[in-house]
Amino acid sequence: MQRFIKFPLYTLFIFFVSGWLTFAFAQERILDYQTDVTVLEDGTLLVTETIQVQAQGQQIKRGIYRDIPTTYDNPDGSRHHVDFILTDVTRDGQPENFHTKAQANGTRIYIGSQNVILPTARYTYQIRYQMKRMIQFGDSTDELFFNVIGTGFVFPIDRAKARIQLPENAIISDSIAYTGRQGSREHNANLSPINSHTIEVESSQPLSPYEGISLAVAWNKGVISEPTLADKLRWAWKDGMLILIAIAGFAATGLYLYFAWSKVGRDPSKDTIIARFTPPKDLSPAACQLILDRKY
Structure with missing residues (x-):
């Protein structure tokens, strides 16, 4: 009897653990997010984002979307708008349908087809675009502050990594990375200089929904054309x-x-008022007094 009691309890425990693990690992999430940024001498940014997702047919049914901010605040409180050009979108190496929609502070890229439902699987999306007017020109150094891992995703990100490559004659003098939600000042990331003009950043822990990485880099003047x-x-x-x-x-x-x-709104001009010293025709003095005083 004791064996009979222990067996189903053990079996239920195994089913519970295996079911929990299946649910945990089957959640829709971003498995790997990598961004490569190449800065040209004219200040243009060539950006390639490679995003691997686990789709379960919940929110990732036809594809994903990516929000690209194009409106930024200046130190003096004013705002400026950057140029954004979307050049290519693929899924698993093949061209993928997409369309864009203007947002309050940028552009949203919708990736996928309206009539295509994705089976449960892992998919790798690649987004290529260009951005201009992102460089801040200072007195002694020039700087780039860029959101290399987007904060607009509703999914957790297991692994996030980004690289910024400047022209070969650039010498990076300072860099810092911020992690978390937009405006966060946390530093849960590791910076790794590759050479004098290239730097990598990788999150030191998984990112929660709506969390990303922003990377600031400064280098010597004269590299990027003002x-x-x-x-x-x-x-x-x-x-x-x-x-x-x-x-x-x-x-x-x-x-x-x-x-x-x-x-049509002006009042008509008033006639000239002319004083009369005799009663109007057919009106007696008594009638005039009645009109003037409203009594006899």
């Missing part, structure tokens, strides 16, 4: 375009209301 006056004017126009559109809209509305009021 923007010309024409570039600065074009950027100023782009940054202030929304404000100019708003001002133009208010001005156009005011002009329309003024002309509409001038055409």
Whole structure:
């Protein structure tokens, strides 16, 4: 009887543990996230993101999405907009359908087909894009602060790694990595200089949903071409375009209301008032007093 009692308890324990392990390891997650950033001498960033995911048909049904911030705050409190060009998207090495949608602070890339449901499996997505106007030019050094591992994912990330490669004549003088949610100042990552112009960062622990890695790198001046006056004017126009559109809209509305009021809203001009010293025709003095005093 004792054997009969122990056997089912042991079996239930095995089923429970195996079921828990199956659920834990079958959760949708990002298994590996790697980003390679190459900085060209004109300041253009060539970015390749390789994202391996475990799809279980829960939230990853047709594919994934990636949020790319394109609006950044300046030290003086103003905002500037960077150029973003999406060049290529693949899944398991094959071209994949995608479309983009404007967000409040950037662009969202939707990857996948509306009519294709993905079977439960591991998939590797690769996103290639370019970004401009990301370099901050200082007095003694130039800097790049870049969100190398995106913070917009609702899935945990088991392994995250990124590399930034500058032109060969660059000498990296300072670097720091931040981990966690947007705005976090945690440093749960390891920095590894590869050579004088290349550096790698890898998370020292798995990342939770909405956590990522931002990497700041500084190097000697003269490596990246600074923007010309024409570039600065074009950027100023782009940054202030929304404000100019708003001002133009208010001005156009005011002009329309003024002309509409001038055409149909003005009161007619009043006739000249002429004093009369005799009663109006057919009215007696008593009738005039009634009109003036409203009594006899």
